[in-house]
Each structure stands twice: as structure tokens, then as C-alpha cells.
Amino acid sequence: MSTELEQSSAARQGQALVLALASALRTAVYYSPGNAVMRQVCAALQKEIVEQSRAEGLTRVGVHSHSVYVNRARVSTTISTYGRFSSLIGQFNSWGISSLLFMAGISEEELLRALVVLANVPPAQVADLPRKLYAAGVEKVELDYNVPGKGTRSTSVTPIVAYTAAMQLGSELGQAAGSFEAGMVRRVRHVTQAVVDQILRDPVALLALTTVKDLDRYLILHSTNVAVLSTLLGQRMGLDKTRLGELCLAGFLHDAGKLGVDPGVLHKPGFLDAREWEEMRRHPVLAAYALLSNQRLNVSNMRAVVVAFEHHLNYDLSGYPRVEIKNKLTLFGGIVAIADLFDALTTARVYRGVNPTPPEAIANLVKRSGTHFDSTLVKLFVEVMGIYPSGTVLALTGREAGVVCRPPALGSPLDRPMVRVVVGKEPGHVVDLNERVNGQYVRSAVAVLNPSNRGQIPAVDPATLSSFQ
Numbered sequence: 001m002s003t004e005l006e007q008s009s010a011a012r013q014g015q016a017l018v019l020a021l022a023s024a025l026r027t028a029v030y031y032s033p034g035n036a037v038m039r040q041v042c043a044a045l046q047k048e049i050v051e052q053s054r055a056e057g058l059t060r061v062g063v064h065s066h067s068v069y070v071n072r073a074r075v076s077t078t079i080s081t082y083g084r085f086s087s088l089i090g091q092f093n094s095w096g097i098s099s100l101l102f103m104a105g106i107s108e109e110e111l112l113r114a115l116v117v118l119a120n121v122p123p124a125q126v127a128d129l130p131r132k133l134y135a136a137g138v139e140k141v142e143l144d145y146n147v148p149g150k151g152t153r154s155t156s157v158t159p160i161v162a163y164t165a166a167m168q169l170g171s172e173l174g175q176a177a178g179s180f181e182a183g184m185v186r187r188v189r190h191v192t193q194a195v196v197d198q199i200l201r202d203p204v205a206l207l208a209l210t211t212v213k214d215l216d217r218y219l220i221l222h223s224t225n226v227a228v229l230s231t232l233l234g235q236r237m238g239l240d241k242t243r244l245g246e247l248c249l250a251g252f253l254h255d256a257g258k259l260g261v262d263p264g265v266l267h268k269p270g271f272l273d274a275r276e277w278e279e280m281r282r283h284p285v286l287a288a289y290a291l292l293s294n295q296r297l298n299v300s301n302m303r304a305v306v307v308a309f310e311h312h313l314n315y316d317l318s319g320y321p322r323v324e325i326k327n328k329l330t331l332f333g334g335i336v337a338i339a340d341l342f343d344a345l346t347t348a349r350v351y352r353g354v355n356p357t358p359p360e361a362i363a364n365l366v367k368r369s370g371t372h373f374d375s376t377l378v379k380l381f382v383e384v385m386g387i388y389p390s391g392t393v394l395a396l397t398g399r400e401a402g403v404v405c406r407p408p409a410l411g412s413p414l415d416r417p418m419v420r421v422v423v424g425k426e427p428g429h430v431v432d433l434n435e436r437v438n439g440q441y442v443r444s445a446v447a448v449l450n451p452s453n454r455g456q457i458p459a460v461d462p463a464t465l466s467s468f469q
């Protein structure tokens, strides 16, 4: 019964969104942006987008075979709405797109600018729409030119959309304060699927986004980063899409138990005393309880429960919680543990005097290989990230400096990533440290310059390093 009610309310919401979009686009043709009517229809549309994003994490309006879809659900039309549906389908056809994507959190102002551009683009300039939107300062509306049904099934979500949707959801999970009703985990799964799709399309496209660190939103960003990094590692291992979806979900929820930890301890800006550590160390068990309490016990949910329980246990079971049975860590538990420590180390924490740079974090993982972490998994993780992960600031030979923006290409040495030059002959250009002329490297890294670093290449044991290459 409740399912039928949910379905009919979702259908009503979808229909309201489509009608609001059709009306807003029509109004934008006839009225100026400052007009009261225009502002009113824009506000109505934004309200529907917020509603829809709440249900799905982001909002996608698509047109296919003369039908309109909202987040892949077909929206049915009636005699009274047929005209507005038809006009919207006509607009999509004239723009040559299959979907419009609205990112959660779009402001009324930005939506207004997007509507003005979309409604008034001359037919001869539709190919220029993405540039026009960008020029108008619109970043949270995306166009999708894919024809549904062609090629692999894909959400056509860009890296930034997938990442932002995951973050948005993370922030709502935080507000839910530990209550994980079934609907919430369904939504997490929807968003994590977008992350998996993105990683399958371009494995390192999300890496740059994981270098964004913000202490106020630590748990949200950390959960998102761990989901992305775990999925990347799983992808390198050759896991199939279903397993990657489960891994991404488990990575996203691994610290869910922190929402049940005393906030005074969780947010303490200094070192924790023994009692506070004891409180903090409850979070793997708390997560397992929270995830078990309201869930159907299917394979995917159980994996998330196990990963949350295992992620601080260590490969040699020397971590916490203490366990009597000497079982091996699960594969997913081992993967998430590596992603977890890497992200935690590369986020500046006020209580650490010197924060490790990304290469130092890699060196730290390598040091724990075989004890805290499965050495095969560490080896693969270093292969995915390189010795200088994205975000590392490098001094280069030739008095140049730059920021690592992509890990080394497959087959390149692990210490030769792609770098965006910041200081040098061509600022803004991306250079490949693996580029050679007459057998000589054009550029090499000479020092790590991240603010917390002491100016040296981190101490990755050369013997260990060469065994990885």
C-alpha cells in the first residue's frame, strides 16, 4: 500500500517538475529575467528541482521516443498537460539533446540565467549551447547529447555531478543523525551507481575532486572520497559493475557509525584522551548496528555492514574492535581500509603538527603493507595513484613547478604523472613527466612543495618501489 502511495506521489512530483520546466521555458521567451512573472515561474521550478533532488540526489529530465522521463521514470501525460509536454519535447529536439541535468543545490539566480539562455538560443547556435551556458555562469545545468539505448547504458553524469550528488547525500546522511531508513540507503545506492558509471568511463576523472579538503565538511567529503578511491581500486582489480556498486556503497557508509559517537569527541580539535579514544573506537560497531537495524539483509547491505565493522581491524587483526576469531579480512574491508587511511592522512587535521603530503601518505601505506594492509592491494593502490598522487605540488627540473593532475598513464613509471604547470614557460599547460627526447626525460620531479612538506621527496623505500614497477 505504502509502495503504491510512494509511486503515485513520485509520479505527481515528476509531472509537476515537467510542467514547471515547460512553463518556465515558455515564459523565458516572452519575459525579461527581472520580470515578476519570470521570477515566479523560476521559483516554482526551483522548488520542484529541490523536491526531486531530495528523492533522487540529482534531477535529470530526459526525452526519448516522444516521452518525458524524470530520473529514468517515464512521466505520463493527460489531455490537459499534453500541450506543455509536446512543447517541451519539441524544445529538446530543437536543442538536439536527450536530457537536461540539474545539480542539487542550484540557486534560483543560476536557474534563471540557464532558462534565459536555453529558451532564447537561435536554432543556428544550438551547438554552442554548452559554451553559452558556461559564459552565463551556469555550472549546475548539464546537457546530455547521448541517444538513449545506444552504446553502453550510462547515466551520462559528469564527474562533478556524480561527486557533488554524492556529497549532497553525505550531508543529508549527516543530518539524519544515525537513522538509516530503507529509503536513504536506496538513494545512496542510486548516487553511488553514478560514481561507478563515471569511474568505468574514465577511471581517474574523479581523482582530482578527492583532493578538495574542507574541515567543516570532513565526514561528508571523507565518505565521498573513500567511496571514490575504493571503487577505483576495485576497478583496477577487475571487479564487475555489480561488485563495484556494492564496494562504492560500502565505502560511502564505512564511517556511518561516527554519527552515533559523542559529538564532543567526534569534533574535538585536539588529541583524544584514553576515554575519548574508547568512545571513538565504538564507531565500527555502531555503524554495523545502525546499518543492520533498518535494512533488508541482502548481499549488498551485508557487505556494507561487514566493511563498516572491519575497516579499522587491520590485515593482521591488530586493530579494533578486538575480535576472538582469527578470520581473514574480507576483500572489500581491505580495500576500504586503504582508501580510508589515504584520505584521512591527506586531510589536514588541526591536531597534527605536520600533515603528510600525498606522497608521504603513499609512503605510509607502503610501510604498513603486509601488516595493516594486504600487500597486493597496496601495490595496486600505488599503481592507481602513482607515487605523487593528484594534488601533489612538485618542483620540476628547469625551474618549473606544477600540481599533479592525473596519475601516470598505464605502463609509465609510477613517479612520472601528468602535471599542470603553475610556474614555468607555459603556465596552465599539462605536461607528462614521462615525456622523453632522445631518451632523456624532458622534466623530472625534484621536490615536493605541498605547504606541510619539508621540501624533500618522501622516503618511499627504493627497494619496495622498484618491486612495484
Ligand SMILES: [Fe+2]
Binding pocket: 254, 255, 283, 311, 312
Ligand atoms: Fe573509521
Ligand SMILES: [Fe+2]
Binding pocket: 222, 226, 254, 255, 340
Ligand atoms: Fe573513515
